[in-house]
Structure formats: structure tokens, C-alpha cells
Amino acid sequence: AQSVAQPEDQVNVAEGNPLTVKCTYSVSGNPYLFWYVQYPNRGLQFLLKYITGDNLVKGSYGFEAEFNKSQTSFHLKKPSALVSDSALYFCAVKTGGGNKLTFGTGTQLKVEL
Amino acid sequence: KAGVTQTPRYLIKTRGQQVTLSCSPISGHRSVSWYQQTPGQGLQFLFEYFSETQRNKGNFPGRFSGRQFSNSRSEMNVSTLELGDSALYLCASSYRTSGSNSQETQYFGPGTRLLVL
Numbered sequence: 001a002q003s004v005a006q007p008e009d010q011v012n013v014a015e016g017n018p019l020t021v022k023c024t025y026s027v028s029g030n031p032y033l034f035w036y037v038q039y040p041n042r043g044l045q046f047l048l049k050y051i052t053g054d055n056l057v058k059g060s061y062g063f064e065a066e067f068n069k070s071q072t073s074f075h076l077k078k079p080s081a082l083v084s085d086s087a088l089y090f091c092a093v094k095t096g097g098g099n100k101l102t103f104g105t106g107t108q109l110k111v112e113l
Numbered sequence: 114k115a116g117v118t119q120t121p122r123y124l125i126k127t128r129g130q131q132v133t134l135s136c137s138p139i140s141g142h143r144s145v146s147w148y149q150q151t152p153g154q155g156l157q158f159l160f161e162y163f164s165e166t167q168r169n170k171g172n173f174p175g176r177f178s179g180r181q182f183s184n185s186r187s188e189m190n191v192s193t194l195e196l197g198d199s200a201l202y203l204c205a206s207s208y209r210t211s212g213s214n215s216q217e218t219q220y221f222g223p224g225t226r227l228l229v230l
Contacts, residue, residue: 032216043117043203043221051216090156098169099146099207101219103156 002027004093006104013081013111021076021107023091033074034092034101035065044090050074061085081111114140117206117222125228131192134225138185138206144168145187146219147179150201159202162187163209191227199229 003026013019025031032051036044048059055067065076074091091104118137126132138145146169147159158171162181179189185206191198205219 034218036221041226043223044205046218046220049218092156099144099161099163099209099217099219100158100169100171101146101148101156101205102158105155 002031002093002095002102004091004102004104006089006091006107008107009105010108010110013109015083015111015113016080019078019081019085019109019111021089021091021109023074023076023104024072025074025091025093026072027093027095029095032094033065033067034094035059035063035074035076036090036092038088038090038106040087047076047089081109083111083113085109086111117204117220119202119204119222119225121225122223123226123228125230126194127230128194128196130194131190132194132227133188133190134202134204134227136187136189136204136206136222138187138204139208139220142206142208142220143185144207144209144217144219145181145185146205146207147187147189148203148205149173150203150224151199156203159189194229196229199227201226 005024034049035047048057050057050067058064089107092101120135144163146161150156161169165181176192181187201224203224205221207217207219
């Protein structure tokens with residue numbers, strides 16, 4: 001069975017500071033890893049994904065994530081946070097054999113002035 | 114391209130009723146998946162349809178069903194509604210090939226918020 005853990009329910013960051021939202025995963029086989037963001041009363045918006053290749057993945061709105069196979073992690077990062085980045089962030093994983101995404105519990109990011 | 118659309122956006126039903134939710138995927142996308150989002154259980158996979166066939170199913174009771182039409186539009190149905198079915202139901206589409214491995218990104222619609230009273 002595949003699973004994803006987001007150990008922090010909430011992350012608080014000052015605007016202009018770097019941010020990290022943590023994600024670890026457990027799968028058998030090669031993982032396909034995704035980050036999505038959800039704003040209030042909205043659906044999920046795709047940020048980036050890791051399939052294979054370069055461990056550093058760049059995505060939308062200045063976000064990036066680093067795949068670390070030995071630590072089974074896929075942390076989301078941004079060099080300089082904006083207040084508008086405040087939202088709920090989900091890490092998700094799937095493996096071969098279908099389109100089922102397994103999501104983490106989500107991390108609420110709050111960026112303050 | 115237009116994104117994934119879901120109708121209706123909001124719905125109020127009473128226990129015991131049934132409900133049908135609709136999803137139109139991004140043009141050209143052939144796979145449609147459904148997810149349930151609740152504060153207690155988070156995001157949970159319901160089922161996936163590809164080429165009018167259910168390809169994968171999550172751990173939900175038989176009251177939850179779905180179908181896909183030849184134009185890739187999908188509907189999900191919940192019969193005999195329970196209070197616990199109150200949730201945000203999200204539809205996602207992807208351009209999936211017929212192979213068993215799927216690396217494509219799923220793009221989500223805005224969801225249908227269902228309240229069961």
C-alpha cells in the first residue's frame with residue numbers, strides 16, 4: 001500500500017523568508033510525486049511533479065521540490081514567501097497501474113507580513 | 114483550454130435521497146477520477162473511469178457509483194444519502210494513454226459541495 005505523510009499541520013513563515021513544506025512517502029516501486037495547492041472554497045491546483053530524472057523539480061509560482069530517494073522525501077520549497085502563498089498544500093503519490101492519487105493530510109501555510 | 118467543470122457547485126439533500134454529480138473533463142482528456150474531501154478523512158479516491166470503463170475503485174460502499182460517457186464526461190451517483198456523505202466532491206481529468214502506468218498530471222475541477230441534512 002502507498003502512503004504519504006505531511007508531518008506539520010501548519011507552517012508559519014514571514015513574507016520574504018524561505019518556506020519549506022515537508023512530505024515523506026512510502027511506496028513499493030517507483031513513485032510519481034505531486035504537489036497541489038488548495039485555496040478556500042476551490043479545487044486543487046497543480047504545482048509540480050516528480051516522475052524521474054533531476055531530483056530538483058521546478059514548478060508554478062516559483063515553487064520547487066527536491067526528491068530524496070534515500071530519505072523518501074519530497075519537500076516543497078520557495079526561496080521567498082508571499083502573503084498570497086497562504087493556502088492548504090497537499091502532497092500526493094501514485095505508482096504504476098492507474099491514476100489513483102494517495103494524498104497526505106495537508107499542511108496549512110500561513111505567510112505573515 | 115477550459116478547465117474541468119463540475120455541476121452543480123452546491124447541493125443540499127436530506128438523508129435517504131440520492132444525488133447525481135456531473136463532471137466535464139478538459140478537452141482531449143480521457144481519464145476522469147473522483148475524490149471525496151472531508152475534514153475528518155481528508156482526500157480519498159473514489160474511482161477512475163477511462164474509455165467508459167471503471168479502471169480503479171477506492172474503498173467506498175456500493176452506494177457510490179459512477180459512469181463515463183463516450184465524450185469522456187462523467188457522473189457520480191450516491192444513493193441513500195447519509196449525514197457522513199457531506200463533503201466536497203472533486204473531479205479530476207488527465208490525458209491518459211491506454212497503458213497501465215500513468216504519469217500524467219490530474220487537473221481538478223472546483224468541486225461540488227454536498228450537504229446532507
